[in-house]
Amino acid sequence: MIDTAPAPATARTESAPPRKRRIRPGRLGVHAFLMTVSLAFLAPLLLAVYASLRPYDETSQHGYFSLPKKLSFDYYQQAFSDSGMTKYFINTLIIAVPGVIVTLFFASFVAFAVARLNMRGSIVLLMLFTAGNLLPQQVIVTPLYVMFNRIPLPYWMSDSMTMFDSYWAVVSVQVGFQIGFCVFVLANFMRTLPKEILEAAIVDGASVWTQYWRVTLPLCRPALAALGTLQFTWMYNDFLWALVFISDGDKLPITSALNNLRGQFFTDYNLLAAGSVIVALPTLIVFLLLQRHFIAGLTLGSSKG
Template sequence: MTLDTAPPPTRTTAVAPVRSRPRRGPGRFGVHAFLMAVSLAFLAPLILAVYASLRPYEETSEHGYFSWPDNLSLDYYQQAFTDSGMTKYFVNTLIIAVPGVLLALFFASFVAFAVARLRLRGSIVLLMLFTAGNLLPQQVIVTPLYVLFNRIPLPYWMSDSMTMFDSYWAVVLVQTGFQIGFCVFVLANFMRTLPQEILEAAIVDGAGVWTQYWRVTLPLCRPALAALGTLQFTWMYNDFLWALVFISDGDKLPITSALNNLRGQFFTDYNLLAAGSVIVALPTLVVFLLLQRHFIAGLTLGSTKG
């Protein structure tokens, strides 16, 4: 009697496929070269301003701005900071920009929540109205606002002029009103991407409308709020029109007006003016670096959905 013995099974090891690295062709190299050229084109004015601010005006007037430097120093920065009185103007700008950003984000989040999460009738029309407000040229309403602010009374502790005109309140109000439309548009579209189940679970747990807004929805919008806050602070910080129209007292003007103090009546040292411009631009750069992670996250939200 013979027994048939089968050969023992052999173990086969699965070999993972080797992924070939994408080849970098001339097209990819061309894209990188184009992006580098565009970046340099945008950075060229800033680089030239920093370079000019480190050189004496006599040297640039003799050899030109694109010549090799003989002497580099930070004297112009110290002179620009002291001669223009930038400390006072920095404080004035913060008094205008910080409340303006907070009020714009706060009121815009209210409207965006009502439009995107509460399912109100006419929400699309309301969103279109807020968005269309950004299409109105600001210069069109300069004269009506000037007349209106001169007729709105305020107590003395709020305004030295006893009116809305020549006060920080006028600039903050205009900045907030003009920026709310853009913030509503961005926040409403972001809130629509949030899972509806989170809000439904909060309703089941007995959360009211304020709890749904403040404790459920708003914390999820932190990246979008950070991105908008960075943009809004940059825009309000760099604005010069509204402060020039609604503020007549030179001691209340924002930082953008401090550069005018560096201009002479008959002669302007443009190297000194370049140093002042670099100093004025530093706070916006610091804000962007501090909120860079949230800013980039806010810009890329929703890019992988769909």
């Protein structure tokens, strides 16, 4: 018996040429706008990199926007050696790394209590932490300066026997001012987590610490990565608090190392540009390492399901 059944419809659809997606004028306008804004933000960095590769005599004679006659990395080697950046990089890590870890730990603990535990006044507590970000930091510079000079510390913690002129002062201020923003972000994120997960942990007999450390925190990894990237960038680039609370030049962070590249009567701005690019590299490396988690943290709540 001959089978005269027609061929399946899928065979025809597979052989059909793919339909071209029509590009809308509005989408082209959005992409053009985004490219323009991106180039505007990248222009200072690209100009600094371009200037750091050229001799100062050439740019002073022909201008910074002229075509180069010679490109080299000599300024980078000179900037790294003349400014003593290794020491200042270590000082910055001593301030930024503990500051980020302590800030995220305390902020996540407070956010868990506010968002996941049934406690009275949680909304008021969250408002207080958020309102702390509205206080201008420069307003309390003088009170903090006086207070840190009067808080004693043992010699093994501070050479000055007080919190002044020590890393403890800078780290404590960084934690105090950044914890409010982190509490606000983490509390809002924890409220989006399914309550059934925490209820199941309670039924299994999990303590409050287990609910926080082993149940909630692993689910907050994208938010913690995004906040960690931002906090490290802010603490790394800070210049005010270290300048106010540290008097010993050997304890200053990397942002102050650029001052060593300025001469008394003459400043080579191409050398200064090379030093600025070197200083900016660690934050760029941190962002590239945490890029996937950082983008995931920024897009949280943008879609349902």
